[in-house]
Structure formats: structure tokens, C-alpha cells
Amino acid sequence: MLSLRPLVTACRDPKNGLVNVFWITAHPESRSLNGFLKREGQKALRSKGHQVEESDLYAMEWNPVVDAASYGHDPVERLQVAAAAKSAHAKGSVSADIRAEQEKLDAADAIVLQFPMWWFGMPALLKGWFDRVWHQGYAYGRRGPNGEWVGYGDGFLAGKRAMVVVTMGGPEHMFGERGIHGSIDDLLFPIQHGMLFYAGAEVISPFLVMGSERFTADDAEVALARLRERLDTLQSATPLQYRTQNGGDYENFTLRPDISPGVTGLSMHRVRRAP
């Protein structure tokens, strides 16, 4: 059963291969490893002629809290978040800070999502960027031409690339295939699969910086060199092979019994490569 999107995506602008990259990040200290990788990574992209748009959520003092005002909702009435957002989206009354982020997403060819891993997930400030910006009507709840729900392989990020850049204080073996924290693939599944691939993005392998708690300046330079290489192939790297919602592998949003038979855990949702 083949349910893949094309493996290799052509450059966004066939004339010169230059793209618009939207870089979203959340770290409370600009003098941190995260700040260093962000600045130097963006500089590397610009030096190649790419455009970089940024949302540095700490610098912007982003509001991470979903509330009635986000969607122009009258607080006298009961707030049903998804419905209020959908309605506001249709009326154009979503708050200006959210719309500005959506415009950056719409204009991007590629998205870089950078954060320090805190308690196995994003900092609250970044989680609240998703909570508020990725609302019903904009990010989910659409149907395709045949009435089918759109999602997992198609959506508002279709045709765009996405890469997660994440730093972890703990050492690599704790996040390995049998590491005590759970494997990094499984820990990033809600982000890479549940958010980015759900929205239709071509998600490439994450850029991981492990053991950052003990990093020296030399370690940071080594990480930057690795990051530059990954940014060079942002457009050409093979995406993670998650199974698409409407490609035949799922029936009623459940993986068919003959697909990944006997596989337990979240990796069943990825196509296995031939050994």
C-alpha cells in the first residue's frame, strides 16, 4: 500500500532556489545556546540569499493563553474555544497578534521550530503559540473536494517544509530507542506528527542537540556546523515517512490490521524503509 507524498520536493522558486523560511523560537535568554544557534542559523540562511522571517516569542512578549479576547468573543456568553475561533476566523475578527502569525505561516516555504525541551515538551510560551494560532477554521476542521476530512499529509501547510530544532539538557542515551525517558522519536511524535504532518507539512528529521547542560563553547560551534549542514538541505532532505490519512492505510482513522502488523507503539504510523 503506497501512501506517500513525493519524496523530493522541487525548489520553491525554480529560477533561483531561494525560499522564505519562518523561524519560530522560545527561549528566555538570548545569550543561551538556543540564542546562538538561532542567530547563526538565520545568518547562514540569509548568506545563501534566503529570506528569514522570525517569531522570537520571548522577545515579542507573546501571549500564550487562549482566552475570549483571542477570538473577539463576548465573555458574557459561554466560550467554546474551537467554535468561537472558527466563527471569528470566518468574520475576520481573530485578534491581530494571531493573524500576524498566520500571515507569516502562509508566506513561508519552510518552517523551523526551535525550542529547549522542558518536561518532554515545548516551553509554555511556544505551546500557547500553537494553542492560539492553530485554531479551528484556520488549522483544522476543513473538508476536501470529496467531503473527506483534511489532515495528516494534507492541510494548510501543504507544500511547505518543517524542521524541529530542539535542545535537551540530558544525555543522548536517556532518549535512545530503549532510553528511560522514551525514545526521542516518540517524544516528538505529538509535534512532528500530530501538529506539523497533520497540517500537511513535509517534516524532515529533527535537528537534535543532546547533553546541552554540559556544553562548552566548542560544543556549541560543533552543533552550529551540524545545523548549517541541515539548513543547506532543508528543501531537499527526504521527509519522515508518516502514513497519510487519506492514502488508504487507515480506515475510519484507524490503521488497517494488515498495515504494520504486530508493530506496537507510535512507529506503526511510519512507513518502514526496506532494510
Added chain:
Amino acid sequence: MLSLRPLVTACRDPKNGLVNVFWITAHPESRSLNGFLKREGQKALRSKGHQVEESDLYAMEWNPVVDAASYGHDPVERLQVAAAAKSAHAKGSVSADIRAEQEKLDAADAIVLQFPMWWFGMPALLKGWFDRVWHQGYAYGRRGPNGEWVGYGDGFLAGKRAMVVVTMGGPEHMFGERGIHGSIDDLLFPIQHGMLFYAGAEVISPFLVMGSERFTADDAEVALARLRERLDTLQSATPLQYRTQNGGDYENFTLRPDISPGVTGLSMHRVRRAP
């Protein structure tokens, strides 16, 4: 290889079986299903004579954003979050709002963590409660009597019970063992295993409300009846059987090859029950 903590925990107060429950929640609308289950669940506990302490993070206007001020850090100096928090904890200069939450945790016999699932995780407001309150020095980074790191089965929540209460708009089959979103056990792993069990709590099965997007008032009453039953066995229910860090199943924080051989995915970190 046996690495379990005792299955059944005695009542906290053997004289009368009454306990202190700390209920943490984050939902922007008190007239929601979440608000209903919270109020009625707490009422049920109080009617049995238990004490209930609450942190309703929306009502409290909780600050979810980790920053220098959280740990009394001079912003002229580079902020290294974990180190700053550890130092502030030792000096007693952690901000008052964080210390108040830690006092509630310390006084609790059981913790209820209630939230609507947004993008496969907690609302930002709740994530930021963990980011700020569960800091180094208080929640992690301790060594035991033999110099071993404390975690996964032992920690600052040792001897306390924990239950996750979560509402999901989507239908149950999308979160099933082969559901397209990933199984709910795997999606909750970072919270139940990575946070609560890591901290030493005895984590009992989550209370799940699925398909809440289409709930009627009758559906809410049915959910409440189920919740009341679960609250009645908060102290006596068998905890989830995660493997303990220092019980012999892990070597250098990696699951031994002879433990859960051939099992892929996060369920390898749970003891399998006899069929």
C-alpha cells in the same frame, strides 16, 4: 526481574481514611464540561470528608512563562534556567507564586491534574505551571543515600497518588491502540511517566472523556458518574506499572536487553501483566 513499588497503598490517615487532594486545572471557561466536572468532582470528595485544595490556573491568572524573575535572577547576568532555579531554591528566593504551589504539592496526599487536550498536550497555562514550579532543586536533580540519582518511581511526590483527568474533543477510536493520533497511553506518556511517575507519584489510570465536542448535558452527567467512581478509589486503585529507574530493569538509564525483549514503543517501560 521485579521492580514494582507496592501495588496497594494504605490510606494516608489510618484513623479515618481521609486525605488531602490537590486539584490542578486549566480551562478558560468555568461553564464548560471541564468546569462542571471540576466543581462536581471536588464536591464529591468533600462530601466524603476529604480536604480539597485547588489551583484553577485561569481563575488565578497564573503566569506560565519561565523568566528571570521566577527565580530572583539578576537579568544583567545570563540566565541558565535550571541552575538559577536550583540556586534560588537553596536561598529561598524562588518567587512567591511558585512557592505557594510547592506548598500545596507538599501538603497533598493525592493530585488530580485536569485539562482539555489541545494539540495532544496540556494548555500552555498548565504546561507553564510545570515549567516554573517543577524546577531543579525542588522537582529533580537530587541524589539518594547511595549517590544514585532519584527519579522514575521515587522523588518529591513519593507516597502520593496522581490521576490525570483529560477531555478530548475527538472520538475514541482516533486515540485507540491503532488510532491515527497515536494511542492515548502513548500521548499521555510524557505527563504520566515523564512528569508524575518520574517525581515518584503512584499514577493511577487516567480518567478519559473522549468525543466531548458533541457532548449533551446527559453525556456530562454520565461522565460525572464515572468520575465519582474513580474518585472513590483514588487511594486504592492499582497504579500503572511503570518500571522504576533504580529497580534493576535499567542499566545506565537504558532498558536492559532482556527486559521487554522485542517490544517497540513506549509500552516497553511498563511491566506487562500476566494475560
